Amino acid sequence: MKKIPFYILIIAFIISCGPTQNTTNSKNTHVQVAIDLVNVIDDKVNVRIHPGTISTPDVVFYIPETVPGTYSDDDYGTYVDDLQVFSKSGSTLNVERTSPNTWLIKDAQKLNHIQYKVNDTYDIEAEHSIFSPSGTNFKENEQFLLNLHGLVGYIKDQEEYTYAIDINRPETIEGTTSLSKQESQTYTKATFDNPKQIDSYLAKRYFEVIDNPIMYNKPNKEVFDIEGITIELSVYSPNDAVKAADLKETVESMMKAQKIYLGDINTTDRYSILLYLSTMDAEDAQGFGALEHHKSTVVVLPEMLPKEAMDEAIIDVVAHEFFHIVTPLNLHSTQIHKFRYNDPEMSQHLWMYEGITEYFAQHFQVQQGLVTNTEFYATIANKIANSKSYDENMSFTEMSQNILDEPYASNYGNVYEKGALIGMCLDILMRENSNGERSLLTLMKELTDRYGPNRPFEDQAIIPQITAMTYPAIGEFFEKHVIGTVPINYSAFFSKVGLEYNSYQVPTEYFLDQETRTPYIDVSQVDKSIFIRKGIELHSFFKEMGLQGGDVIKTINGTSYNLSNVYALIGEAASWKEGDAISFTILREDQEIIVEGKVTIPMINKATIIELQYFVEGPELRLRQSWLKGS
16 A cells, blocks of 8 residues: 555645355355445345355344455445345345444344445545445446445355456446456446446455455546556546546556566566546545555556646556565565455564665665666655654564554554665675675565465564575664564665765755755645644754644634645645744644744755765675665
């Protein structure tokens, strides 16, 4: 998963401008699902599920509480209404809702099918915190974003059954997905009240259902091939402002570079990019970024972004999500492989799943010449600065295992900062200890060959396994800086490759670092309030005022601010004078606080990573060349 702060995208804009029943006594391990996108009533989609054979008196039906890649409890069952259970004779069976996501069904051996309606999440984002790329959108006759974990439930102990999914859709829209499409329909047209065009898909198990989102919209798609991988780029642009053809060159060149970087890692023969562009209206998606899947990604961005900003955002999020085909999608622990959708157990290894993925997403750009060495160094320096806003003394494995709970949940953003830096350090160590013969990427290839998508590793075993496969220095690094709580001395790693790391203070602006386009504030999806961002290093003025990440700014000098006048706030701050009195009214943990002080020039710690010129030859230069340009 990769999130983009709402406000940074705004800044980019400003700067840019009835089935046949099984009649035999043999066990039926086939689940049939019907989703009706034609007969949408009150913005709700009807879903009908015929489970496999049931041999117990009672069963539990689930809609997922959480899904892989989100690292949050989202309770998708909340959006299910009017769930009914029918017997083979057509009578209703007794069903009791026992939690937001579970239903207890009595006399289950008589069960024929379960039927219910589903609300979408985009038009009520003010009422929940579901990340938009993992949500759903139903726009009758125009667009449907189907993250199937929000629509299709499962009977306990039927997660390994095959799922045949039939979708009745309007003829004017088409679907894009990496889910396997079937030629024949499982259901007759009589299953649907008003059959139009029926698409049929097959998933080998429930995981494949939730791992393959489907986006329906009028045709706006580009299909191309990269080294044997068929790429589908489908775009929903509500105002027809963006065509898939406009983005093809950016996506194609980026993914070609990624495939060259990955070399012989071939984990899929197709990949779907489902790009949803939001109007940013009150009843549309507000959470921008992407969610990864084995063979696809859902990306949500504002439609209003200019071409340059759109390209930058796509490179940022799609590169990250595509590299997830390495981990965790094809290298993961038992906690991921046998994911408990309604009683999640988290893995210890977010340093791998998100951190290494983010490192690859940045490193491939310098290795493939898409950015300069200096630009890459600036990205690394920025990650070091951002990582210091989190708890540097927190064990990464402990944080990962407890990421759904505090204080660990508040440190989740560090998986993209320190997590990526962990990847960098491991890469340098691998190259140093192998005289340039091995790297972090080759290690991941070795691990993928050893395990792969269908052979998960045990959570406690993978770090000892990596140590045994590599060098003592790797094991020591894990013990100190990943399992342990010792902060990483980045200067020591840079010295290995002939670089010097320097930190100093420079003035910045009150609400935006123009040089890096890093905003210090963001906007709430729920109520459009302005708050100080967490997970970044705050400048000196905010620190002197006693402001903290997460503080909601209600007023400044008596003037109220929110999304509607955020531009005015930026303009007015430019006229603040050093020494002037200033007063903030903030909301912190539901308590309103008045903070008063004097305006000072905001200073921020900056860092530079420079190449030491006296390393014109020798081991440092050779290691640097291996790190930046080697495989």
